Amino acid sequence: AQTVTQSQPEMSVQEAETVTLSCTYDTSENNYYLFWYKQPPSRQMILVIRQEAYKQQNATENRFSVNFQKAAKSFSLKISDSQLGDTAMYFCAFMKAGGGADGLTFGKGTHLIIQP
Amino acid sequence: DTGVSQNPRHKITKRGQNVTFRCDPISEHNRLYWYRQTLGQGPEFLTYFQNEAQLEKSRLLSDRFSAERPKGSFSTLEIQRTEQGDSAMYLCASSLWGGVGNQPQHFGDGTRLSIL
Numbered sequence: 001a002q003t004v005t006q007s008q009p010e011m012s013v014q015e016a017e018t019v020t021l022s023c024t025y026d027t028s029e030n031n032y033y034l035f036w037y038k039q040p041p042s043r044q045m046i047l048v049i050r051q052e053a054y055k056q057q058n059a060t061e062n063r064f065s066v067n068f069q070k071a072a073k074s075f076s077l078k079i080s081d082s083q084l085g086d087t088a089m090y091f092c093a094f095m096k097a098g099g100g101a102d103g104l105t106f107g108k109g110t111h112l113i114i115q116p
Numbered sequence: 117d118t119g120v121s122q123n124p125r126h127k128i129t130k131r132g133q134n135v136t137f138r139c140d141p142i143s144e145h146n147r148l149y150w151y152r153q154t155l156g157q158g159p160e161f162l163t164y165f166q167n168e169a170q171l172e173k174s175r176l177l178s179d180r181f182s183a184e185r186p187k188g189s190f191s192t193l194e195i196q197r198t199e200q201g202d203s204a205m206y207l208c209a210s211s212l213w214g215g216v217g218n219q220p221q222h223f224g225d226g227t228r229l230s231i232l
Contacts, residue, residue: 004158035220045159045207045223085120091158103149104209104221106158114144 002027006107014115017048020067021077021110023092024114029053034068034075035104040088048090051075053097079112087114104110119141120224122208127160128230129198136194137227141210151207152176157219159207165191168212172208185232203231 001025013019025034036048051059051068058066063083067076079086089111093104117123121140125146129135145165150158162181163173167188175185180199185191195202209221 037223044225045209047220047222050220091159102157103151103161103164103174105161108156109158 002105004053004107012113023075025080033095035093036077037091038088122224126228139208140190147211147213149209153205162221213229
């Protein structure tokens, strides 16, 4: 079974600052996907960024980038130039690759607050 | 792409009653997932379908829970003889699998269940 750990229950930064959210995971799988999802208050879960484990290059999506360290089983999310709209719960998630894959395994989340 | 649609948004019922939720996935998506999210936690995987076949069920899915996807399109999740511990947000997600492998899951707004 896989586990995902997010060690920061809450973080708060000023608008325009850079913030890094931590995530570690444990698995015996060699081929898998990692995701960061954002869940604004009372709104639906939205995919922020995705990383395939077989790719060494870190994924980036505009202001969002990851630091994927496969050997260390670490997958942190960096948000640059943070905006008020980034305020949300952020969940790190793991999924096995392949046809027999089951659902996502989520961490407990980090509540990110962007202060004006 | 109209997104994943879930109905109802909120359901309040007395303990012991049966409830049914509906999920309409993104039309071309062949995989459909159900998750449960309790307050302050990340979503937990319940079950998933590929087309009309239910391929995986979590240990969290007790005998009181049943899910169907009769024609490979919409899905229903029924909870019989509801208990206080069933109070949660029930999330549905869909994705396209095949050819290009696992694609990201897109989530609906969820159905919030409250047991009185």
